[in-house]
Amino acid sequence: MDADRNLWRDSAQETFDAAAFTGDASVDLCILGGGFTGCSAALQAAQEGASVLLLEAETIGHGGSGRNVGLVNAGLWLPPRDVCAALGQAQGDRLNAALAAAPAQVFTLIDTHAIACEPIREGTLHCAHSTNGFKDLQARFEQQSALGAPVTLLDADAARRRTGSNMVHGALHDARAGTIQPLAYARGLARAAAQHGARIHAHSPVISLAHNGSDWIVNTSQGIVKSKLILIATNAYHKPVKGAQVPSTTPVHYFQLATAPLGHNQAAQVLPGGEGCWDTGTVMTSFRKDQAGRLILGAMGKPDALGLHAAWARRMLARLFPQVGDAPFEHFWSGRISMTSDHIPKVMRMGGPGYAIFGYSGRGIGPGTVIGAAAAKALLSGDETHLPLDPVDGYDEAFTAIKGQFYEMAARIAHAGGGRLG
Known part of the structure; x- marks a missing residue:
């Protein structure tokens, strides 16, 4: 690849x-x-x-x-x-x-x-990666609702139906958003x-x-x-x-992998409503589909460690969406985020x-x-x-390179393990 x-x-x-x-x-x-x-x-x-x-x-x-x-x-x-x-x-x-x-x-x-x-x-669906993650979503829901935002808090059962994954612990749906x-x-x-x-x-x-x-x-x-x-x-x-x-600013790297287009039956079981998703984990994971039915999985981390990240993605895909089976990854790319x-x-x-x-x-x-x-x-x-x-007339942020290394180390530690959701 x-x-x-x-x-x-x-x-x-x-x-x-x-x-x-x-x-x-x-x-x-x-x-x-x-x-x-x-x-x-x-x-x-x-x-x-x-x-x-x-x-x-x-x-x-x-x-x-x-x-x-x-x-x-x-x-x-x-x-x-x-x-x-x-x-x-x-x-x-x-x-x-x-x-x-x-x-x-x-x-x-x-x-x-x-x-x-x-x-x-x-x-979009902001998915809880744990029970503590769902508490964070509850707080976000309360704040957004107070501002009149069209958001809905989904419990674990509703979120699992909405995503097609049994590994989420709830989700916050924002009707304003999309992909x-x-x-x-x-x-x-x-x-x-x-x-x-x-x-x-x-x-x-x-x-x-x-x-x-x-x-x-x-x-x-x-x-x-x-x-x-x-x-x-x-x-x-x-x-x-x-x-x-x-x-x-702090450089944060983010990589993504995309499967081959899923068959109609498989695609219908994964995010059937077409929402884009990300989770509440500190080392964030995202997942969505494109128009052709490819499943796209992303996470923080540099592309240098291709073997590490690709192996993590395969394990994560199997945990999130076992119904997808061994769908091959056909694309792998990355980018940089400027984080203040x-x-x-x-x-x-x-x-x-x-x-x-x-x-x-x-x-x-x-x-x-x-x-x-x-x-x-x-x-x-x-x-x-x-x-x-x-x-502002100026901006100064110290230790940006060190902060970037910290995020990368956290990503590598998380991806060397079994993932995070669930």
Whole structure:
């Protein structure tokens, strides 16, 4: 099995070819990064009539956006009260409200721009990996219900019927959420932005960035961009750029394996409602199906330990869904997550008129779409109240490499054993 065979690249119905940037250009907004955030910002700005140029060092969706699980969640990984405790009540309420509406914004964009990304809006299931995990779900249910969210707490029997697995101890269903083919979504956003006049360039790494008092000067290996505004949306895949210091965050690796398409009878027994799932374990596991009926299993960990993770996945699959039997894994890929210490994304001012956005902590689709579009509005208008959270002038986090090693060690220990659910 190829250690870097990405299902999303193999199955994406959306294609988007972007040439490398050459020559000189002068624009209103220059964006670095062609993932959910950058493409959402490009689309928003282009729709508002701004001249936009996006530079992606690799290909559209190359980073976390094209390696994502594909769960379109409402909110952050943190429960709402924890968000308010970290940001203050007013700002926390603002961010919670904006991200509660994120799935609706994502699916509206998909419908409006006819993005072929396998959208399924049947909700997600946050599954309890233990009885203690179910207590956590009860607390989350109470908080979300108090805010009027359409969530349902399922006991063990109901959750087992809903998932097709006897290993879950209950689940929290969120009707706002759903699943997509994430790389196809990123490409579809880029296509829509280009159709509205944005210039999208791949294979165009930025070498240096400087603000001369009136404009940003962006240098690539083959050209120069002069821009009034700048947005850095490279997140966990930021490459060194002279003059653009983006703070380090904790790197967390996440791998996924996908089976061959299941037969009709098998597929009908696994997640029959089409929800996407993740569990309450500290070393998280996710599972979902795609449109072709493949079962996709994911977990924290680097792909370096291919034998360890693949063996764990085989054991875990047998425990979760014994009815699937020996369905072979045909795809194995991984990506990086940018995790902040408080698990809340950051919008950081760049000195001149611009922002760097980073730190989604594993929640890139909804927050990236919402914050990217909001950042474009804020930059073009000069009004930061468009942002769902207050921007910061700087950010510093200590011991990020050590924290990343801790997460990796925890993942390897968990995967060397029998797994976690049950």
